[in-house]
Amino acid sequence: MSTTADLTGADVGAAGGRAGRILGAVPVWMVLAVAFFLIVGIAGIVLMTVPDLSKLVYRQSLSKAFAPPFTKGTLLGADQLGRAIEYRLLAGLGISLVSAAVVTMMATVIGLAMGLFAGLFGRTADRLVTIIIDVTWAYPTILLAVVVAGIQGPGVSTVILALGLTLWAALARIVRGQVLMLREQEYVLAARALGYGRFYIAFRHMLPNLLPICILMATLFVALTIIAEAGLSFIGLGAQSPTPSLGKTLAEGFSFASSSPWPLLFGSITIIGLVTTLNAFGDHLRDVLDPKGVVPSAGRMLRSLTRLPGPAVEPSGEKAEFAVSAQDVSVSIVRPGGNVPAVTGLSLGVRQGQTLGIVGESGSGKSVAARALVGLLPAGLALESGRVLWNGRDIATYSAEQLRQHRGRFIALVFQDARASMDPLYTVGDQIVETLLAHFPQDRRSARGKALEMLARVGLNDPAVFFDRYPHQLSGGQMQRAALAAVLVLGPKVLIADEPTTGLDATTQKKIVELVAQLQREMDMTVIWISHDLDLVGQIADNIAVMYAGQVVETGNATTVLTSPTHPYTRGLIDSRPHIGHAPKTPLASIGGSVPEPGGWPPACRFQPRCERSLAQCASLAPQLAATERNGVLLRCHNPIESAPKDAT
Amino acid sequence: MSSSETLIRAGGLRKRYAGEGGRRGHLALDDVSFELAAGETLGIVGESGSGKSTLARVVMRLTSADGGRIEYCGRNLLAPNREDAAFLTRQVQIVFQDPSSSMNPRRTVRQALSEAARVAGVGKRNMEDRLIELLDAVGLSREKLDAYPHQLSGGQLQRIGIARALAVSPRVIVADECVSALDVSVQSSILNLLLDLQRNHGLAYIFISHDLSVVHHMSDRVAVMKSGRIVEEGETAAVLGNPSHEYTRELIASVPGLEKH
Numbered sequence: 068m069s070t071t072a073d074l075t076g077a078d079v080g081a082a083g084g085r086a087g088r089i090l091g092a093v094p095v096w097m098v099l100a101v102a103f104f105l106i107v108g109i110a111g112i113v114l115m116t117v118p119d120l121s122k123l124v125y126r127q128s129l130s131k132a133f134a135p136p137f138t139k140g141t142l143l144g145a146d147q148l149g150r151a152i153e154y155r156l157l158a159g160l161g162i163s164l165v166s167a168a169v170v171t172m173m174a175t176v177i178g179l180a181m182g183l184f185a186g187l188f189g190r191t192a193d194r195l196v197t198i199i200i201d202v203t204w205a206y207p208t209i210l211l212a213v214v215v216a217g218i219q220g221p222g223v224s225t226v227i228l229a230l231g232l233t234l235w236a237a238l239a240r241i242v243r244g245q246v247l248m249l250r251e252q253e254y255v256l257a258a259r260a261l262g263y264g265r266f267y268i269a270f271r272h273m274l275p276n277l278l279p280i281c282i283l284m285a286t287l288f289v290a291l292t293i294i295a296e297a298g299l300s301f302i303g304l305g306a307q308s309p310t311p312s313l314g315k316t317l318a319e320g321f322s323f324a325s326s327s328p329w330p331l332l333f334g335s336i337t338i339i340g341l342v343t344t345l346n347a348f349g350d351h352l353r354d355v356l357d358p359k360g361v362v363p364s365a366g367r368m369l370r371s372l373t374r375l376p377g378p379a380v381e382p383s384g385e386k387a388e389f390a391v392s393a394q395d396v397s398v399s400i401v402r403p404g405g406n407v408p409a410v411t412g413l414s415l416g417v418r419q420g421q422t423l424g425i426v427g428e429s430g431s432g433k434s435v436a437a438r439a440l441v442g443l444l445p446a447g448l449a450l451e452s453g454r455v456l457w458n459g460r461d462i463a464t465y466s467a468e469q470l471r472q473h474r475g476r477f478i479a480l481v482f483q484d485a486r487a488s489m490d491p492l493y494t495v496g497d498q499i500v501e502t503l504l505a506h507f508p509q510d511r512r513s514a515r516g517k518a519l520e521m522l523a524r525v526g527l528n529d530p531a532v533f534f535d536r537y538p539h540q541l542s543g544g545q546m547q548r549a550a551l552a553a554v555l556v557l558g559p560k561v562l563i564a565d566e567p568t569t570g571l572d573a574t575t576q577k578k579i580v581e582l583v584a585q586l587q588r589e590m591d592m593t594v595i596w597i598s599h600d601l602d603l604v605g606q607i608a609d610n611i612a613v614m615y616a617g618q619v620v621e622t623g624n625a626t627t628v629l630t631s632p633t634h635p636y637t638r639g640l641i642d643s644r645p646h647i648g649h650a651p652k653t654p655l656a657s658i659g660g661s662v663p664e665p666g667g668w669p670p671a672c673r674f675q676p677r678c679e680r681s682l683a684q685c686a687s688l689a690p691q692l693a694a695t696e697r698n699g700v701l702l703r704c705h706n707p708i709e710s711a712p713k714d715a716t
Numbered sequence: 717m718s719s720s721e722t723l724i725r726a727g728g729l730r731k732r733y734a735g736e737g738g739r740r741g742h743l744a745l746d747d748v749s750f751e752l753a754a755g756e757t758l759g760i761v762g763e764s765g766s767g768k769s770t771l772a773r774v775v776m777r778l779t780s781a782d783g784g785r786i787e788y789c790g791r792n793l794l795a796p797n798r799e800d801a802a803f804l805t806r807q808v809q810i811v812f813q814d815p816s817s818s819m820n821p822r823r824t825v826r827q828a829l830s831e832a833a834r835v836a837g838v839g840k841r842n843m844e845d846r847l848i849e850l851l852d853a854v855g856l857s858r859e860k861l862d863a864y865p866h867q868l869s870g871g872q873l874q875r876i877g878i879a880r881a882l883a884v885s886p887r888v889i890v891a892d893e894c895v896s897a898l899d900v901s902v903q904s905s906i907l908n909l910l911l912d913l914q915r916n917h918g919l920a921y922i923f924i925s926h927d928l929s930v931v932h933h934m935s936d937r938v939a940v941m942k943s944g945r946i947v948e949e950g951e952t953a954a955v956l957g958n959p960s961h962e963y964t965r966e967l968i969a970s971v972p973g974l975e976k977h
C-alpha cells in the first residue's frame with residue numbers, strides 16, 4: 068500500500084488545503100515566469116481592447132522601419148512598417164492567451180463529456196465515441212484548419228476552431244480510459260451495489276478523480292495552442308495582417324530577417340519562453356497531482372543511479388562459507404525531508420546449494436533486502452552501510468562492468484510480476500537469445516538452440532511454439548516459467564526469487580515451486596526465496612529468516628523455527644493462519660494493530676506496540692539478534708516464548 | 717445453519733463474456749445453481765477464471781446473467797422491478813477485495829459511510845449516531861470519521877468496507893476475496909470480525925476466496941468452482957475431508973501445510 072504513516076499528518080488535512088499545497092510547492096522561478104506571462108498577457112489584452120491604446124499596436128512610421136532596439140523611441144526596435152515590436156509582442160501574447168483559453172475550454176468540455184459518455188453509457192456509446200475519437204485523431208489539425216479557412220477565411224478564429232475541434236480527442240481518449248478503469252474500482256462498484264445511478268457516480272466519484280488529468284491536459288492544450296497558432300499563422304492560415312499575433316510577427320520577422328533580425332529574434336524568444344514555462348509548469352503539476360505522491364526528482368534519481376559504493380574494502384580473506392551473504396546492511400528510502408530507514412542491520416548468509424526463505428509482510432523490507440543482495444537497489448533507495456558478499460568477495464570492490472557481468476551469470480533475480488520483467492514488444496525467445504548473446508557472444512543459431520533447451524527445461528513443452536510467443540500471449544504460470552528460463556539460461560549460481568508465485572493459482576504455484584526445486588538440484592543452485600507465505604517457505608527452505616519492520620527477528624533452521632517459534636511475531640503469524648486442523652468458525656489468534664510503515668517504527672522493539680508479551684524494557688531498549696540454545700536459531704526478543712511444541716496451545 | 721429459511725435460490729446461471737472480434741467469449745458461468753439459507757456461510761472456492769467473481773457480480777446485479785434465475789425470498793433478483801430493486805439493495809450487500817480501491821481516495825470515511833446509510837433511509841439528524849454505531853461495530857473509533865483512505869491501514873480500510881455493507885442492515889453479505897490483499901497478521905482479525913458479526917446479526921455470507929484454508933475456516937458449506945461450473949458442493953467437512961472430485965483433491969494437495977495437518 069502506498070499509504071505512508073509519517074506523511075499523513077501533514078498531507079491532506081482539510082480538503083481546502085489542496086490548492087495551497089499545489090501553489091506552495093512551485094519553485095520561485097516558475098511562479099515568477101507564470102506570473103510574468105499572465106500579467107504581460109493581460110496587459111496585451113487591455114492593449115488590444117482599449118481603442119486609444121490599440122493605436123499603439125498598429126501605428127506605422129516608415130522612418131522607423133527596421134529600427135534596432137533602443138533607437139527612435141522604441142524599446143525592442145521596429146518592424147518593416149516601423150511598428151514598435153514591444154507593442155506587437157504584447158498584443159500577440161494577449162491574443163495567444165485568449166485563444167488558448169477558448170481552445171482549452173472547448174477541448175476540455177468536449178473531451179470530458181465524450182470520455183464520460185463513452186465510459187458510462189455502455190458498449191454502443193463507447194464504440195461510437197471511439198470511432199469519432201479515432202477519426203478526429205487521424206485528421207490533422209492543419210487539414211481541418213484549411214477546411215475551416217475555406218469556409219470562413221483565415222484568421223485567429225479559424226485557428227481556435229481547428230484546434231478546439233481536434234485537441235479534445237486527446238483528452239477524451241484519456242478520460243475514457245480512466246473512466247473504464249474507475250468503473251472497476253471497488254468504491255464505484257460499491258456505490259452501484261448501493262443503488263446509485265450513473266450521474267451520481269459520474270459527479271461524485273469520477274469527476275474529482277478526473278480533475279487532475281484535466282488540469283494537466285489543459286496546460287498542454289495552452290502550450291499546443293500557442294505553438295499551433297504560430298505555425299498556422301506562419302503558413303498563412305491563421306492571423307492576417309495587421310493582426311499582431313505571435314505567429315504573424317514571427318512570419319513577418321522571418322521574411323525580413325535579412326533586413327533586421329530583431330523581430331524574428333524577439334518573437335522566437337517570447338514563444339520559446341512562454342512554451343518552456345508552460346511545459347515546466349505542466350510537469351510540475353503532474354508531480355504534485357500524481358496521487359502516488361513521492362516521485363523522486365530527476366536529479367535525485369540520477370544521483371542514486373550513479374551512486375558509487377562506499378570506500379572499497381580489501382577483498383575479504385574469509386573462505387567463501389556462503390554463496391551470498393549480507394553483513395550489517397542498512398538501506399534507506401531517500402526522502403526530501405531526510406532519509407527513512409527501510410532495512411537495518413541485516414546480516415544473513417546462504418550456503419552453496421541451500422535454500423534460504425525470507426518471510427515477512429508488506430513493509431518488512433524483505434524485497435529491499437533481496438535487491439540489496441543483488442546490488443541492484445532501485446532509484447529512491449540508498450545503501451547506508453554494510454557489505455554484501457558474493458562468494459566471500461565484497462561487491463563494492465567490483466567495477467560497474469564486473470558487477471553487470473556477475474549479475475546474470477552469478478546471481479539472478481525473478482519477480483512476482485514476471486510480465487513486467489519482459490519487454491512486450493519482443494517474443495519470449497528473442498529476449499532469451501538477446502540476454503545470452505549479451506553475456507556469452509556466440510552465433511545466433513547456437514543461442515537459439517540453448518534458448519529452446521531452456522524453455523523445455525522450465526516445462527514449457529513444445530518450446531518452439533513458446534519461443535515465438537509474445538509475453539501477452541502467455542498465462543500467469545507460463546509467464547513465470549518463461550521468466551525463469553530467461554534468467555536461468557545464463558547458468559547462475561544463485562537465484563533470488565521475490566514472491567514469484569504470489570498471485571498465481573494454488574495449483575500453478577505448487578508446480579512452479581516444484582520446478583524451482585528440481586532446477587536447483589540439477590543446476591546446483593543456491594536459492595533465496597522471498598515470500599509472505601510461511602507455509603510455502605516452510606516447504607522449501609533449509610533456513611528461514613523472519614523479517615519485521617526492516618529487521619530479522621528470528622532466523623535459523625526452517626523446521627525448528629516453524630514448529631517451535633519463540634518470537635512473539637513469528638508465533639502470531641503461524642497461529643493467525645487458519646489451518647485445516649483448526650476448528651472452523653472459531654476465533655483465530657490475531658495480532659492487534661497493523662504493520663508500521665518505514666518511518667513509523669517504534670524506537671526500541673519495533674513489534675512492541677502489537678506484542679502481548681511486551682515488558683517494560685521492550686519500549687526503551689532495542690533487543691539485539693542473539694544466539695539461542697535451539698539448533699543455532701538467532702532471536703531478537705527480550706521475552707521469548709518458551710520453546711515448547713506449538714501444538715501445546 | 718440453524719435457521720432453515722432459504723434466502724437465495726439460484727438455478728442454471730449462465731454467463732458468457734463477449735470475445736474480441738466476434739470470437740466466442742469465455743464461459744464464466746455454466747449452469748450454476750446454489751442455495752443460501754439465513755445465517756449460514758456458503759464458501760465458494762476456485763482459482764482465477766473459475767467464475768467465482770462473476771458469480772458475486774451477478775448476485776449483486778453488477779453484471780447481467782445470460783440465463784438462469786436467482787430468487788431472493790421469492791422475488792426475482794436478476795430483473796427486479798423498481799420496488800424490489802430498492803428492497804434487494806438493502807438485503808444483499810458486498811465487501812470487496814482490495815482495500816486500496818475500496819474507497820474513493822478523495823472522500824472521507826464520513827462521506828463514504830453516509831452515502832451508504834442514506835440508502836437505508838438514515839436522515840441528517842441521526843446520521844452522526846448511525847456512523848459512530850457502524851464504526852463501533854467494526855471495531856474502529858469515531859476519530860476515523862474524518863480520515864481519508866490514505867491515512868488508514870489496509871485492515872482499517874477493510875473494516876470501513878464492511879461497515880459500508882452493514883450500513884443498510886443487510887441479511888446477506890457477499891465477501892469477494894475480502895482478506896486476500898491483506899497482510900497475514902491482519903487477515904485473522906478481519907475473519908474474526910466477520911464471524912462475530914454473523915453471530916450478532918445473523919448474517920448469511922457468500923464467502924468467495926481462492927484460499928482453501930480460509931474458506932474451510934469460514935464456511936458451513938463449500939462449493940468448488942472450476943471453469944464456470946460448480947464441480948462439487950456440500951458440507952465443508954465432507955467436501956474437504958473426503959473430496960469426490962479430482963479437481964478438489966488437486967486443490968487440497970496444492971495448499972502448503974495442509975497435508976501436514
Ligand code: SF4
Pocket residue numbers: 634635636672673674675676678679680681682685690703704705706707
Ligand atoms: S522484545 Fe518485547 S515487545 Fe519485542 S517481541 Fe520481544 S517481548 Fe515483544
